[in-house]
Amino acid sequence: MSTPGLLLQTEQLSRIYPSGDGSITxxxxxxxxxxPGLTAVVGPSGSGKSTLLNLLAGFDTPSGGAxxxxxxxxxxxxxxxxxxxxLKHYGFVFQSHNLVAILSAQENVEFPLMLSGVPPRERRERARALLxxxxxxxxxxxxxxxxxGGEAQRVAxxxxxxxxxxxxLADEPTGNLDTRSGQVVLELLTRPARAGKTVVLITHDPDVAALADHHLRVRDGEVHAED
Known part of the structure; x- marks a missing residue:
């Protein structure tokens, strides 16, 4: 049974990097x-999309806010x-599938459950069901x-x-895929969104963004909601 989503919020979230004698916001x-649902984050390269995603994930530390x-x-x-x-509350899909090379497809799917201490039989069953x-x-x-490439991204x-x-959180999850494989991956990502989970997807593709329920546009570090 799917667990309910948790509310994802930012409050005056900012990131400033030192640069020479000054700084870059x-x-x-x-x-x-x-x-809840699918939020597409769009904007030109270098606009701040990845910075935002890294802060939402806790991979980077904000200069201010929460x-x-x-x-x-x-x-x-x-x-x-x-x-x-x-480990408990997030899932990640990157442009490159980032699978562990020495693990099989099933072992890669099981890996988060192993880290969480899920018993072997249960994690095998859950991985098989998802595959x-x-x-x-x-x-x-x-x-x-x-x-x-499409199969590896589906495993991811x-x-x-x-x-x-x-x-x-998904960062350009279809960027390296052909059109058909990309459509399959997008369909898989929209399922948890329809189930009430929060899915945040970075994309440069307007066709991908058009499938989203909500939209954020990033330009020069400024984020604006478009709906």
Whole structure:
């Protein structure tokens, strides 16, 4: 059974990087409540999209403000605390699938569950069910090097979903895929959004952005909601 989503919010979130004798504002103060569903983050290269995603994930430290998930300010948790929080509540899909090369497709999907201490039988069953759901049950024991780019990205999506995360962050998840494979991956990402989870997707593709329920545009570190 799917667990309910947790509210993702930012409050005056900002990021400033030192640069020579001065500084660069990569993200101006940004306050927003992410509604359940799929939010597309669009904007030109270098606009601040990845900075925003890294802050939402807790991979980077803000210069000011807060990121709250279910009322918890993730940047007060410390590095180990954030890692544990991500394991419990986040899923990630990147432009490159980032699968572990020496693990099979099924073992890659199981990996977050292993880190969470889920018993072997249960994690095998959950991984098999998700691989079947993404149409890869017959590729379960193949290494990433023996999968096509589209297949590997579908495994990555299954891995992101296996812990039933409240928040799913995707950074150009279809950027390296052909049109058909990209459509399959997008369909998989819209399922948790339709189930009431918060899915935040960075994309440069207007056709991908058009499928989203909500839209944020980033330019020169300024973030604006478009709906």
């Amino acid at each position: 990569a993200l101006h103060p940004f306050t927003h409540t992410f509604a 990121v709250r998930v279910g009322g918890t300010d993730i940047h007060t948790l410390g590095e180990a605390g954030r890692a544990d929080f991500r 079947s759901d993404v149409g890869l049950e017959k590729r379960a024991h193949h290494l990433p090097s023996h999968l096509s 999506v299954a891995r992101a979903l296996v812990s039933d995360p409240a928040v799913l």
